Amino acid sequence: MSSAARVVEVVLPRRLGTGFRWLIASSWAGNLGDGLALAAGPLLVASLTDDAFPVALAALAAWLPPLLFGLGAGVLSDRVDRRLIVLTVDVVRALVLVALAVVVATGNAGIPLVLGALFLLATAEVFADNTASTLLPVLVARDDLAVANARIQTGFVTVNQLAGPPLGALLFTLAHATPFAAQAGLCALAAVFVARMRLPARDAERASTTPWHDVAEGIRWTAHHPAVRVLVATIFIFNVTFGAAWSVLVLYARERIGLGEIGFGLVTTVGAAGGIVGVLAYGWITRHVSLGNLMRIGLVVETFTHLGLALARTPWVALPVFFVFGAHAFVWGSTSITVRQRAVPHGLQGRVGAVNTVGTFGGLAIGSGFGAVLSQHFGVTAPFWFAFAGSAVFVVLIWRPLRHVAHGD
CATH class of the missing domain: 1.20.1250.20 (MFS general substrate transporter like domains)
Incomplete structure (x- = not known):
């Protein structure tokens, strides 16, 4: 070869x-x-x-x-x-x-x-x-x-x-x-x-129900499946905190840690570099750590990411935090979609995935609103403190239910 x-x-x-x-x-x-x-x-x-x-x-x-x-x-x-x-x-x-x-x-x-x-x-x-x-x-x-x-x-x-x-x-x-x-x-x-691309043969699609019935079926299935329900709730809540912090990221980079417009691009680059490390290590990680524990570790990492950025005052402190977050984001994303794909029946994959998407972007939209208000009244680091406190509280609340993720499939 x-x-x-x-x-x-x-x-x-x-x-x-x-x-x-x-x-x-x-x-x-x-x-x-x-x-x-x-x-x-x-x-x-x-x-x-x-x-x-x-x-x-x-x-x-x-x-x-x-x-x-x-x-x-x-x-x-x-x-x-x-x-x-x-x-x-x-x-x-x-x-x-x-x-x-x-x-x-x-x-x-x-x-x-x-x-x-x-x-x-x-x-x-x-x-x-x-x-x-x-x-x-x-x-x-x-x-x-x-x-x-x-x-x-x-x-x-x-x-x-x-x-x-x-x-x-x-x-x-x-x-x-x-x-x-x-x-x-x-x-x-x-x-x-x-x-x-050629797909394997499938059973005929069931289209005798109304679209609204199908939407409701996807929501009901998600609500009644412990692992997927926990995933969607976690993604929604953590995107509220993430959206609050990241909505003012350009201001944070410029005013708090002194990165200019060109330097701001380093945030994306460093995060992507961390993602590549996550790519290279993911196979080893999944062989040695259960999916449920991966989710728990990821939530802790994200929580302390917000704390690290709230405390940082220079790029030399903040950029390593963005690097770690990039690796975490890759591992979290790959793990969550794997759990969902394993757990959801083939005929419901689209609708349950859509419920997850709405939770993802709904959290970002709500979080962005919080970030705008907090930064306007309390300064550019306020959304990061909010994200740290909110994430920490939710980690405590979700810690035991995350056991469902390990058994979701």
């Missing part, structure tokens, strides 16, 4: 199957495109106006679609051919991006049009991400889900968070339309990869 073949075998083991390789290729291509947009989208809005309100609306356009359409996306993915959903959404995203690139290149871009395009892209991403997460349990054996999720998260950390944003910013400086054209090409490439 050649060196290249050995590397491929280590990264994408043959036992995971050809379908998984097509899925992960699609995921990595899409994540690189999304990484370009993380920088290019806000830069485009900021290039069109000095008003902070439209810039804030651009952020709203990113997190509002999961709240509005998350449950509907879950119902659709449990009713319709999931591969077809992902393929269609990737094509639609590519077309919207091509149109946006043309408008920007010709100098006809305006704030309403750009915000509308960003909203459409974020909405499409809700349907794509929710449905893509339901494909993995179909393609990969149950015992390999942790490894498979780790490989997918590797792409997210490296190309979405580490490589994508600086590349998107660089392309934007060359020509404002370039990153959006590049993202369109990557979405089209992701669609090609999905088209090559």
